[in-house]
Amino acid sequence: xxxxxxxxxxxxxxxxxxxxxxxxxxxxxxxxxxxxxxxxxxxxxxxxxxxxxxxxxxxxxxxxxxxxxxxxxxxxxxxxxxxxxxxxxxxxxxxxxxxxxxxxxxxxxxxxxxx
Amino acid sequence: xxxxxxxxxxxxxxxxxxxxxxxxxxxxxxxxxxxxxxxxxxxxxxxxxxxxxxxxxxxxxxxxxxxxxxxxxxxxxxxxxxxxxxxxxxxxxxxxxxxxxxxxxxxxxxxxx
Numbered sequence: 001x002x003x004x005x006x007x008x009x010x011x012x013x014x015x016x017x018x019x020x021x022x023x024x025x026x027x028x029x030x031x032x033x034x035x036x037x038x039x040x041x042x043x044x045x046x047x048x049x050x051x052x053x054x055x056x057x058x059x060x061x062x063x064x065x066x067x068x069x070x071x072x073x074x075x076x077x078x079x080x081x082x083x084x085x086x087x088x089x090x091x092x093x094x095x096x097x098x099x100x101x102x103x104x105x106x107x108x109x110x111x112x113x114x115x
Numbered sequence: 116x117x118x119x120x121x122x123x124x125x126x127x128x129x130x131x132x133x134x135x136x137x138x139x140x141x142x143x144x145x146x147x148x149x150x151x152x153x154x155x156x157x158x159x160x161x162x163x164x165x166x167x168x169x170x171x172x173x174x175x176x177x178x179x180x181x182x183x184x185x186x187x188x189x190x191x192x193x194x195x196x197x198x199x200x201x202x203x204x205x206x207x208x209x210x211x212x213x214x215x216x217x218x219x220x221x222x223x224x225x226x227x228x
Binding site: 004033035042044058090103104106107109 | 151156158159164204206215216217218
């Protein structure tokens with residue numbers, strides 16, 4: 001158990017809909033990251049928050065957005081869903097925002113299936 | 116353009132033998148490399164890392180080697196055990212204030228008893 005909690009674990013929704021994925025970081029971790037793993041793909045970095053503020057942005061679509069709340073949990077919002085958005089979405093957390101050698105810990109992921 | 120490449124999608128090794136997983140990268144700005152192990156229905160788990168100022172890092176049965184001139188790193192598992200059967204991801208980043216990891220597509224290791 002990494003200490004990173006993601007909900008829901010599985011989600012099936014229709015095209016055009018909107019979903020919210022939730023992540024609770026490890027106790028004491030200030031940084032939260034979101035990654036997407038599509039079929040046969042490596043993990044793709046989406047976005048990072050550090051202590052409530054956006055720290056870095058990767059290949060995140062404009063239809064997607066995220067935020068980190070004062071209690072440090074984070075939500076990833078996916079809207080106008082398309083079939084290609086079906087993927088495993090991982091949240092990860094770390095103490096620091098990017099210190100060299102720092103380790104990030106991943107949650108078990110949220111499986112999103114768009115039909 | 117894939118900056119971190121794991122060219123072997125799968126690898127089978129006999130229990131007790133050495134497993135060697137390879138990873139190549141193209142971005143010379145990467146200065147820290149990590150290996151993650153992933154079991155089905157679980158998130159990736161950190162395994163071992165290496166800084167670009169080193170060429171080797173060892174942790175028990177796991178050793179990572181880095182060849183900067185070739186932009187190549189490898190993970191050696193000795194001896195391999197059935198419990199090592201998992202997908203192994205190579206990841207890299209440049210430690211410039213953001214932990215934006217770039218991952219390879221993974222290599223599925225099967226250790227045969």
